[in-house]
Amino acid sequence: MADELSTIINDTTQYIVIRLGNEQYGIDIKYIDNIVRMQQITRVPQVSPYWKGVINLRGEVIPVMSLRMKMGLENDTETKDTRIIIIKIDQHEPIGVMVDSVKEVVNLLSSEIERVATTDNHSDGYVSGVGKQEHGLISLLDIELVLQDM
Amino acid sequence: MDVSQYLDIFLDESREHLQNLNTSVLALEQDSENQDTINEIFRAAHTLKGMAGTMGYKRMQTLTHDMENVFSEVRDGNLKVNPEMIDTLFQCLDALEGYVTTIQETSDEGDNDNQPIINALNACLENKGSEPAAPAAKEAAPAKKKGGKKKKEEPVATEPPFKLSDTEQKAVEDALMAERKLYLVKVSVQENCLLKAARAFLVFKAIEEYGEIIAADPSTQDIEDEKFDLSFRLIIASDGDLKPVLQAIKNVSEISNAEGGPFNAESIQAEDQAEKTEEVQKSDDTAEKKDTPAPVSKEASAPAANSTQAPPAAAKKPAGKPAVNRTVRVDIEKLDSLMNLVSELIIAKNSLVSAATVLGSNNNQLNDHIEYLESVTTNLHESVMKVRMVPIESVVTKFPRMIRDLSKKLNKPIELYMTGEETELDRTVVDEIGDPLMHLLRNSADHGIEEPDIRAQRGKPAVGSIYLDAYQDGNNVVIEVKDDGNGIDVEAVKKKAIERGVLTEEQAAVADDSEIISLLFQPSFSTAKTVTDVSGRGVGLDVVKSKIESLSGEVDVKTKLGEGSTFSIRLPLTLAIIQALMVVVGDEKYAIALGSIQTIEDISPDDIRTVQGREVINMRGSVIPLIRLDQVVGVESSRNPEDNMVVLIAKKGDRLAGLIVDELIGQQEIVIKSMGKYINKCKFISGATILGDGEIALIIDANALI
Numbered sequence: 001m002a003d004e005l006s007t008i009i010n011d012t013t014q015y016i017v018i019r020l021g022n023e024q025y026g027i028d029i030k031y032i033d034n035i036v037r038m039q040q041i042t043r044v045p046q047v048s049p050y051w052k053g054v055i056n057l058r059g060e061v062i063p064v065m066s067l068r069m070k071m072g073l074e075n076d077t078e079t080k081d082t083r084i085i086i087i088k089i090d091q092h093e094p095i096g097v098m099v100d101s102v103k104e105v106v107n108l109l110s111s112e113i114e115r116v117a118t119t120d121n122h123s124d125g126y127v128s129g130v131g132k133q134e135h136g137l138i139s140l141l142d143i144e145l146v147l148q149d150m
Numbered sequence: 151m152d153v154s155q156y157l158d159i160f161l162d163e164s165r166e167h168l169q170n171l172n173t174s175v176l177a178l179e180q181d182s183e184n185q186d187t188i189n190e191i192f193r194a195a196h197t198l199k200g201m202a203g204t205m206g207y208k209r210m211q212t213l214t215h216d217m218e219n220v221f222s223e224v225r226d227g228n229l230k231v232n233p234e235m236i237d238t239l240f241q242c243l244d245a246l247e248g249y250v251t252t253i254q255e256t257s258d259e260g261d262n263d264n265q266p267i268i269n270a271l272n273a274c275l276e277n278k279g280s281e282p283a284a285p286a287a288k289e290a291a292p293a294k295k296k297g298g299k300k301k302k303e304e305p306v307a308t309e310p311p312f313k314l315s316d317t318e319q320k321a322v323e324d325a326l327m328a329e330r331k332l333y334l335v336k337v338s339v340q341e342n343c344l345l346k347a348a349r350a351f352l353v354f355k356a357i358e359e360y361g362e363i364i365a366a367d368p369s370t371q372d373i374e375d376e377k378f379d380l381s382f383r384l385i386i387a388s389d390g391d392l393k394p395v396l397q398a399i400k401n402v403s404e405i406s407n408a409e410g411g412p413f414n415a416e417s418i419q420a421e422d423q424a425e426k427t428e429e430v431q432k433s434d435d436t437a438e439k440k441d442t443p444a445p446v447s448k449e450a451s452a453p454a455a456n457s458t459q460a461p462p463a464a465a466k467k468p469a470g471k472p473a474v475n476r477t478v479r480v481d482i483e484k485l486d487s488l489m490n491l492v493s494e495l496i497i498a499k500n501s502l503v504s505a506a507t508v509l510g511s512n513n514n515q516l517n518d519h520i521e522y523l524e525s526v527t528t529n530l531h532e533s534v535m536k537v538r539m540v541p542i543e544s545v546v547t548k549f550p551r552m553i554r555d556l557s558k559k560l561n562k563p564i565e566l567y568m569t570g571e572e573t574e575l576d577r578t579v580v581d582e583i584g585d586p587l588m589h590l591l592r593n594s595a596d597h598g599i600e601e602p603d604i605r606a607q608r609g610k611p612a613v614g615s616i617y618l619d620a621y622q623d624g625n626n627v628v629i630e631v632k633d634d635g636n637g638i639d640v641e642a643v644k645k646k647a648i649e650r651g652v653l654t655e656e657q658a659a660v661a662d663d664s665e666i667i668s669l670l671f672q673p674s675f676s677t678a679k680t681v682t683d684v685s686g687r688g689v690g691l692d693v694v695k696s697k698i699e700s701l702s703g704e705v706d707v708k709t710k711l712g713e714g715s716t717f718s719i720r721l722p723l724t725l726a727i728i729q730a731l732m733v734v735v736g737d738e739k740y741a742i743a744l745g746s747i748q749t750i751e752d753i754s755p756d757d758i759r760t761v762q763g764r765e766v767i768n769m770r771g772s773v774i775p776l777i778r779l780d781q782v783v784g785v786e787s788s789r790n791p792e793d794n795m796v797v798l799i800a801k802k803g804d805r806l807a808g809l810i811v812d813e814l815i816g817q818q819e820i821v822i823k824s825m826g827k828y829i830n831k832c833k834f835i836s837g838a839t840i841l842g843d844g845e846i847a848l849i850i851d852a853n854a855l856i
Contacts, residue, residue, distance in 0.1 A: 042846040043738065044825070045783040046832045054825055054838055056846050059494060061838045063829035093826040147828075 034086040064096035182231035318365035325387035335410030338381040356398040361388025493821040504842030539574035545584040570620035586694040590631040598635030632716040638709040732815035736785030746852040800852035
């Protein structure tokens with residue numbers, strides 16, 4: 001029993017499922033530091049349009065970007081479901097990513113993930129694989145790639 | 151316990167002593183008769199030797215020892231200071247610095263014996279003539295290296311009985327049961343030993359190769375804490391003979407003696423007799439003993455020094471103690487976290503202030519408390535800042551030596567005059583300004599100061615002067631490097647710029663002098679006609695500039711052809727917390743460092759003139775270009791265009807600019823927060839700060855706009 005459990009744990013990856021427009025995307029939970037509600041964003045002049053600005057997260061100044069605009073979709077419309085996901089990769093500074101809503105956490109077995117080759121296509125460029133679930137398909141974002149591409 | 155715990159202290163203090171030596175030798179070069187300087191050098195060299203020996207760095211010790219011998223002769227008047235000797239001494243100091251660097255990197259002194267320098271030092275000694283003292287001193291050096299260090303034993307009248315604690319008693323019994331041999335050993339350290347505990351530790355280690363230490367008097371803990379005089383006693387259980395053990399102990403440097411015999415109840419009494427046997431051996435230690443007192447009492451003449459023994463050495467210790475106790479070495483990281491906490495506190499205080507404003511100001515008691523809190527946090531901030539401040543002395547003291555070397559190398563007589571070494575800056579800033587200052591000084595020596603024949607033609611004094619002046623100016627510290635040399639040849643720079651394609655002929659024709667001079671700060675731009683290894687590889691001024699700017703400072707040049715140039719570096723006192731002016735532009739709040747604002751003016755839109763397509767105002771006789779911040783940050787101005795404008799007059803070097811803002815909120819103490827590397831593409835935003843209500847305001851760097 002214990003063995004079975006550990007194989008499942010070893011073999012699964014947890015993803016946070018977010019929504020952008022009509023599509024669902026998954027972000028590996030290990031990169032996620034925090035998820036916060038929409039709050040006042042201070043605009044920063046003369047930076048790329050996908051930068052929304054900076055927020056004050058418990059005394060730290062954290063830059064926030066729009067994942068929609070980064071992926072070539074139209075600008076965000078703020079709703080009560082809009083969230084900012086705080087991403088933290090290793091030694092890098094934390095960064096906020098604005099998304100339409102956060103749906104759930106899923107466990108994906110590696111057999112349920114189909115790897116795709118990264119293409120030059122702008123919006124799919126950051127998708128490293130597709131997760132298959134009974135609710136439909138989840139595009140898995142390679143968040144490191146998103147942040148490298150600044 | 152381990153010697154390595156002393157390594158940091160050793161490195162720090164060695165550097166200090168080396169710096170001290172450099173400064174003193176330099177002074178000696180100017181005034182070769184000054185007895186105080188010679189004594190000072192002697193003292194530093196002697197301490198350095200002791201420290202190197204204590205830490206077990208034999209090569210470093212040998213070199214220092216030979217250097218000390220030279221000083222010893224100079225002090226005794228047997229040897230005259232001459233230029234060759236000074237050069238040798240400097241080489242020697244460089245070699246010692248090399249050892250220290252190697253030790254810092256590898257914890258080992260490396261295997262460079264620096265034999266040529268030792269030979270040169272010995273040559274200095276031989277040159278002096280036929281006084282008999284010198285060969286004696288020279289012979290002492292090799293004798294020392296062999297580790298055969300013996301010294302006259304302190305006369306001890308009666309030895310107190312060895313007290314055994316219960317556990318020790320038990321250990322003795324156990325060892326006897328196991329039929330091991332027990333020895334009582336008395337170990338004495340030299341009286342000028344600096345790290346007695348470290349020595350004792352090495353002794354323990356040496357003994358453990360042969361047997362086990364069962365008991366100690368004083369206790370091992372006290373020995374490790376250096377709570378013993380010059381000797382301690384150990385009971386050792388061993389399966390072998392005592393002789394190799396004693397030999398091993400004696401091999402530890404700065405151990406003057408080790409003796410002992412089988413331990414039994416009677417051996418405690420028997421020890422008195424063993425005491426007298428040791429022969430007095432003076433060969434190397436006489437030199438050392440007479441060394442110690444002289445630096446203490448400067449007036450003590452050389453012959454008198456010979457007779458003095460222990461008392462001056464003892465007097466030296468209490469004199470040193472109070473100075474040590476007054477300071478505490480603190481890890482810079484701890485200070486950083488303290489500073490962060492203060493920053494948080496100031497943010498919290500700002501929140502409280504704004505919350506109180508929301509509540510309404512009719513509660514006097516609350517306001518009193520808040521005002522009190524404000525004054526406390528401001529004072530706390532200042533105190534923490536002061537703790538982090540160190541005098542720039544630590545960086546600038548190496549410059550006289552550098553200029554001296556440069557002067558020799560370039561064949562130009564140059565003198566460096568320094569003032570304001572006591573000026574203090576944040577520790578992190580001080581650590582960083584060494585290189586930029588060195589670049590500027592080298593630059594002045596190499597490019598600035600003319601060749602001697604040209605100086606003569608121009609009627610200037612033969613010796614070129616470079617000045618390094620530091621002073622505090624409000625919330626800034628200014629460091630100026632000034633020379634009386636050639637100044638910057640603007641035409642030559644212009645020619646070079648055209649040659650290199652940096653400027654077109656047309657651009658060059660209209661560019662003013664300051665624009666041309668600013669080209670010098672661009673990467674790979676050097677005006678030296680010949681590339682020397684001093685400067686002129688074009689990696690100077692641009693590095694200076696970027697370094698200083700990374701410290702939120704600025705560099706400025708004033709120059710007059712034929713008369714010299716002045717480079718001034720302006721640095722903020724602190725980087726983390728500043729006084730700022732809060733302004734509104736459109737519907738956004740911004741902070742501007744108060745230090746860069748000269749005045750605040752109320753200007754009518756009718757006063758705006760247009761010159762060459764730029765908006766300017768004429769204020770008290772000077773024409774000041776205007777910068778509309780709403781356009782810069784890209785927002786719609788909230789102000790009625792007909793109304794008078796609030797204009798902040800900002801100053802950068804000798805240039806002024808007027809920043810037009812929509813509204814003024816007031817002055818506030820703000821904590822600078824980094825926005826991270828992802829979003830810092832915007833040049834004129836130097837950071838962000840969190841306001842009392844939790845809102846973020848960006849900080850505008852007025853200097854970047856001018």
